[in-house]
Structure formats: C-alpha cells, structure tokens
Amino acid sequence: MAKDVDQGRIIQEQIRAAAASKESLTVVGGGSKAFYGRITSAEDKVLKVAGHRGIIRYTPSELVVTARCGTPLAEINAALAEHGQMLGFDPPAYDKTATLGGAIACGLAGPRRPYAGSIRDHVLGVTCVTGRGEILHFGGEVVKNVAGFDVPRLMVGSMGTLAVLLDVSLRVVPRPQYEVTLAFDVDQHEGMRRMHEWWKAGALPISAACHDGQQSYLRLSGYEAAVNAARARLGGEVYGKGEQFWSDLRDQRMDFFRLTDEESNLWRITVAPTAQPLKLVSDSLIEWGGALRWIKTILPSQVIRAIATRGSGHATLFRGERRYGMVFHPLPEGVYALHRRLKAAFDPQGILNPGRMYPDF
Structure with missing residues (x-):
C-alpha cells in the first residue's frame, strides 16, 4: 500500500487565505477531467489537491475503504483487486492521473452503474473543507449507518463547488466470479x-x-x-x-469518442432506459441498457436539450468548444434555488470553482 500523505491542514490554510483575500480558486486533482464542466472564472488561482493521497483504512471483511481524495483510482483499484473486490460504480479514469476525489466530484460512473448502483449509493462518509476553511465530517464507515448520509451524497457530482473533498469512505463489492x-x-x-x-x-x-x-x-x-x-x-x-x-x-478510448470535426460536440444524454432512439441524425452510442446516450453532433444546444426533454432526459455538453455557455442541463427554478442555497451554506463567498457548473455558482 502506498504511503499515506495527509495535506488536509495545508489545503485548509490555502482555502482560509483565499477566503480572507476573497480570491477564487480552481480546484485541481489529477486533471483527467479538466475538460468536463464550464471553464471557471478562477483560472489564475489553482488549488492543487493531488498530493493529499493514500489509503487510510481498508477492511475487506467489512467491504469498506477510506482513502484520501488525491489517491489515484489505479492505486485503489489495485488494493481492492488483491482481495477480490472492486468499486461497484465502475468510475471512469480517462488517464492514469484520475483521482478518487475527481471521481466523486464529477459523479461519473461506468457501464456497471445501472446494475450495481450510482456513486451516491456507495458513498458512506466524507471529510471536506468548506469555502469558509472549515473541516467538516459527514457520515461514517459503517454500511448500516444511515445518519448523515445526505451531505456525502450531495458532494457527488458537485464539481468542487460546495467544498473540497479530503477523505471519502466507500462501500466496495466483491468481484464477479x-x-x-x-x-x-x-x-x-x-x-x-x-x-x-x-x-x-x-x-x-x-x-x-x-x-x-x-x-x-x-x-x-x-x-x-x-x-x-x-x-x-x-x-x-x-x-x-x-x-x-x-x-x-x-474510459472513452474508443474511436467514437474522438472529436475530429472542430464544430462537433459530444453530448451525454440520460433518459429512461425504455425511451426510444432520439430523433437525431448524428453519430450515437447507447449504453446503460438504453439509459445513457452519447451523441456527436454540430446541432445547437437548444435542439439537443429539447429532444432530450421530450424523452424525459437531461443533456450535458461533455466534450466540445462551447464551454462558456450552459454545459449542464438547465434546472427547474425551484431546484436551481435549492442549489444556490446549498452553495451559500457551504461557500458563502463563492470562491470554490466559481462558474464550473452554472454561470453564477
């Protein structure tokens, strides 16, 4: 098992300093998913967290692992494989620098997701640093523990806009025979x-x-x-x-995922698994048993999202050049207001990854 390096206090002090000077931070782990989400408005100030790494505790008999969020996914996968176990949500690692924290923050899961559950289903607890520079602990390491589950689940897919993840406890699963x-x-x-x-x-x-x-x-x-x-x-x-x-x-190494046309974009569209093929004259790849549709097209976002909505789905601009606009699917007004309240509670000055998800947070 690789050396455990705890940089939690260093990260906390950097966030406190940024909050005091009202400087915005772009949070960077391994950088393997830098293409995902909007281009932030804080690119001149980078908070690097990949040095905070190591597996803190791993109890194979309890099917639980706790690791620092800068730990490479490859390192975690190797440790679990030694005991015939794995991460059930099958997180993508677009290159070898991919980290556990990046997987949680981006909320992306691989082909097993519809059958083994989402990342939220496997997160037991988190330790994080808020935009105020406070270190907070939520959840725990016990699979049966229910108290405090809500906040760990909120961190999944939050793109580092609520808090900077330090440590995560995860439920793991046996590898198939x-x-x-x-x-x-x-x-x-x-x-x-x-x-x-x-x-x-x-x-x-x-x-x-x-x-x-x-x-x-x-x-x-x-x-x-x-x-x-x-x-x-x-x-x-x-x-x-x-x-x-x-x-x-x-890990998107297939030829399909290569954008050869400068005007083309790769869209990630989630729909009901029983939804019919989307009415788009474009290259497409379907996974998750029909619930996830990848589309390569030059069509404008309004057209893509209208078609996704008719299929009761959501469309995200996954790769492309138009990352200053609305990358993630627009939220209903009530849900958007809830997101803003959460942002205000965790990061009142808006210093963490501003604009990474939506223009104003």
Whole structure:
C-alpha cells in the first residue's frame, strides 16, 4: 500500500487565505477531467489537491475503504483487486492521473452503474473543507449507518463547488466470479428493443449493455452456472475481447469518442432506459441498457436539450468548444434555488470553482 500523505491542514490554510483575500480558486486533482464542466472564472488561482493521497483504512471483511481524495483510482483499484473486490460504480479514469476525489466530484460512473448502483449509493462518509476553511465530517464507515448520509451524497457530482473533498469512505463489492461478453449483430433499433427486453427481464445477471452503432454487446457477471444459463437463453456470440471492450468504453478510448470535426460536440444524454432512439441524425452510442446516450453532433444546444426533454432526459455538453455557455442541463427554478442555497451554506463567498457548473455558482 502506498504511503499515506495527509495535506488536509495545508489545503485548509490555502482555502482560509483565499477566503480572507476573497480570491477564487480552481480546484485541481489529477486533471483527467479538466475538460468536463464550464471553464471557471478562477483560472489564475489553482488549488492543487493531488498530493493529499493514500489509503487510510481498508477492511475487506467489512467491504469498506477510506482513502484520501488525491489517491489515484489505479492505486485503489489495485488494493481492492488483491482481495477480490472492486468499486461497484465502475468510475471512469480517462488517464492514469484520475483521482478518487475527481471521481466523486464529477459523479461519473461506468457501464456497471445501472446494475450495481450510482456513486451516491456507495458513498458512506466524507471529510471536506468548506469555502469558509472549515473541516467538516459527514457520515461514517459503517454500511448500516444511515445518519448523515445526505451531505456525502450531495458532494457527488458537485464539481468542487460546495467544498473540497479530503477523505471519502466507500462501500466496495466483491468481484464477479465469472464474466462473459456476448455480441449481437443487430442494428440500433433492434439493439434497443433487446436491451428493453433484457432490462425488463430482471433476473438476468447483466452487468453492462450497449450498442456501439454497429452491434449490441451484453456482459453477464456472477456465478459461472448462472452466467452460462443466461448465455444459453440469450444466444449471441461470445466476444473474446470483452474485458478490453468495456474498459475502453468506460474510459472513452474508443474511436467514437474522438472529436475530429472542430464544430462537433459530444453530448451525454440520460433518459429512461425504455425511451426510444432520439430523433437525431448524428453519430450515437447507447449504453446503460438504453439509459445513457452519447451523441456527436454540430446541432445547437437548444435542439439537443429539447429532444432530450421530450424523452424525459437531461443533456450535458461533455466534450466540445462551447464551454462558456450552459454545459449542464438547465434546472427547474425551484431546484436551481435549492442549489444556490446549498452553495451559500457551504461557500458563502463563492470562491470554490466559481462558474464550473452554472454561470453564477
């Protein structure tokens, strides 16, 4: 296990100094997700937190790990793998610098998410520094502990706008005994139909499902007997490069995710898994069994969001050049007001990642 380096007090003092001088801070971990979200208005003052790293406690028998937020995901994954365990929410690591704190702050999960739960479902507790420079603790390390869960869940996807994460306690899960990936040579409409059927079936040991524009892919995970029974029932061809395929999908190493057209943008659209294919003449990739649609298009954001809304979904500009505008889906007025109150409670001067999520916070 790598050396534990506690820089919590150093980070706290830097935030206190910034608050006293009313300087805004851009919070940076490993930098692997710097492309995500709006361009902040505080790029001249950077708060680096990747040096605050190390696994504090890991109790395999309790399925709980507590680590500092600058700890690389690769280091955590390796430690868990030694004990046949893993992070159930399957966080993407777009390069080797990706950190635990960045995964929590961005709130992104990989192909297992619909079947193993979201990041919020796995976060047990957090230690963080507010915009006032206060170190606060919420939640705990016990899976059965319910008190205080709300604040740890709030930190997921907050993009560092509420507080700077120091330490996080997570529930981990056993690695599957056996996995197989099946490929189906079907078009997108038939692929969607099958994914809807698989979703409704419920009892199948599915851990990932997608259509890459050419074929549908389905991953089955669990006990070997159950996986083989499902495989015999569903048909399809065994895909021998399944592990690499799902890793490349999660970390966006596939050719689909490369933006070759300067005018093109990559949109991340979440919808109900049973929603029909979006009416867009664009390159698309569908995962999460139909609940997550990736779209490459030059269409304006108003058109994309109108179509997403008709499908009861939300559209986020994931990669592209228009990051000064509305990157995340506009919130209803009541929800937006709640976000502003939370921001005022945790960061009253608005010094943490100002503008990273929405123009005024």
